[in-house]
Amino acid sequence: MMNIIEVRDLQKYFYKKSGILHKIFGVGPQIIQAVDQVSFNIERGNTMALVGESGCGKTTVARLILNLIELDEGKIIFKGKDLNEMSEEEYNDYRENAAFIAQDFRSSLNPRKLVGEILAEPFRIHPGVVSKKNEEKRIKEIVDLVGLSEKSLLKFPHEFSGGQARRIGVARALMLNPEFIVCDEPTSGLDLSISASIINLMKDLRDEFDLTYLWISHNLNVVNYISDYVGVMYLGRIIEIGKSRALFNNPTHPYTEALIESVPSFSQENKKIKRKTLKGEVPSPIDPPAGCSFHPRCKYSQSKCKEITPELEIKEGERKAACHFPL
Numbered sequence: 001m002m003n004i005i006e007v008r009d010l011q012k013y014f015y016k017k018s019g020i021l022h023k024i025f026g027v028g029p030q031i032i033q034a035v036d037q038v039s040f041n042i043e044r045g046n047t048m049a050l051v052g053e054s055g056c057g058k059t060t061v062a063r064l065i066l067n068l069i070e071l072d073e074g075k076i077i078f079k080g081k082d083l084n085e086m087s088e089e090e091y092n093d094y095r096e097n098a099a100f101i102a103q104d105f106r107s108s109l110n111p112r113k114l115v116g117e118i119l120a121e122p123f124r125i126h127p128g129v130v131s132k133k134n135e136e137k138r139i140k141e142i143v144d145l146v147g148l149s150e151k152s153l154l155k156f157p158h159e160f161s162g163g164q165a166r167r168i169g170v171a172r173a174l175m176l177n178p179e180f181i182v183c184d185e186p187t188s189g190l191d192l193s194i195s196a197s198i199i200n201l202m203k204d205l206r207d208e209f210d211l212t213y214l215w216i217s218h219n220l221n222v223v224n225y226i227s228d229y230v231g232v233m234y235l236g237r238i239i240e241i242g243k244s245r246a247l248f249n250n251p252t253h254p255y256t257e258a259l260i261e262s263v264p265s266f267s268q269e270n271k272k273i274k275r276k277t278l279k280g281e282v283p284s285p286i287d288p289p290a291g292c293s294f295h296p297r298c299k300y301s302q303s304k305c306k307e308i309t310p311e312l313e314i315k316e317g318e319r320k321a322a323c324h325f326p327l
C-alpha cells in the first residue's frame with residue numbers, strides 16, 4: 001500500500017537562553033534536542049500513534065510534519081515527494097491535503113465569529129478547492145457528517161460543550177477533503193462517554209473516506225483502540241515502534257512495559273500485567289542522561305546502559321526497540 005507520509009531522521013533543536021553561561025557571560029544558549037532521529041511511515045488508511053509522557057517530543061513531531069515549525073535535519077515525504085523539493089503547486093496541494101485537529105481547538109476559535117464563518121475559513125485560505133457556489137452545501141454536508149445540526153452554524157463557539165467544540169474542530173479539518181489528518185490529543189479533557197463518541201466518529205470517518213491519521217496521545221487506551229501502529233517516544237526519540245496490538249500485548253522495551261503497567265485497564269485485561277506506577281521523573285532534555293536516556297528509571301539497567309546509547313533495531317518481526325537487553 002502507498003505511504004502517505006514518510007519521515008526520515010527528523011531532528012529538531014530548541015535554544016534556551018537561561019543557562020548558567022548565558023546568565024553569567026551572556027553567551028551559550030542551552031540546546032534542547034526536542035526530536036532526535038525520528039523515522040516512520042504511515043500507509044494510506046492507517047493510523048499511526050505517537051505516545052509518551054509530556055515533553056517527549058510527540059507534538060513537536062506533529063508540528064514538524066505540518067511545517068508549522070522549521071525542521072533542523074531530516075526529510076518529510078508526502079505521497080513520495082520531499083516537502084523541501086516541492087514546487088509551489090505541490091506544496092499547496094500538501095497544505096490542502098494535510099489537516100490538523102489541535103488539542104486546544106476551542107482557544108484557537110475566534111469567539112466573535114459564528115461557527116458558519118469559522119468553517120468557511122479554509123475556503124478563504126485555499127481558494128478554488130471548493131467553488132463559491134458549493135461552499136454552503138459543503139459546510140452543511142460536513143456539519144451533518146460530524147453530528148451537528150445546521151443551527152450550529154449560526155452560533156458562537158462559547159455556546160458549545162467541549163464535545164461539540166471538538167466536532168467543530170473535526171468539521172473544519174474535513175472541509176477541504178484532506179487525505180491526511182494530524183490529531184493532537186483530540187479527546188483530552190473530555191469525559192469518558194464524550195471521548196468515546198469522538199473516537200468512534202474519527203474511526204468511522206477514517207474508514208469511510210480512507211483517511212490517514214497521525215494520532216498524538218498520552219492515553220494508551222485510546223491509542224490501543226484506534227491505532228494500527230504505535231511509536232513510543234522518550235526524550236525526543238522513538239524507543240519502540242511496531243503494530244499496536246503486538247506492542248501492547250508484548251512490549252519489548254522496558255519503558256513501554258512501564259507505561260502499560262501504569263494503566264489500570266491494561267492490568268485488569270491482561271492478568272500477567274501487575275499495575276505499577278512509572279517511577280521517577282523524565283530527565284531534563286537540556287542535560288539528558290548518558291547512554292540509554294531511560295537508565296535512571298529502568299529496573300533492568302546494567303552498567304552498559306549508562307555508557308552506550310542503544311540503537312533502534314529490529315527485535316521481532318517488524319518491531320523495533322532501542323534497548324541493549326530487550327524483554
Ligand code: SF4
Binds near residue numbers: 292299300305310
Ligand atoms: Fe533499560 Fe538498559 Fe534497555 Fe535502557 S538499554 S531500557 S536502561 S535495559
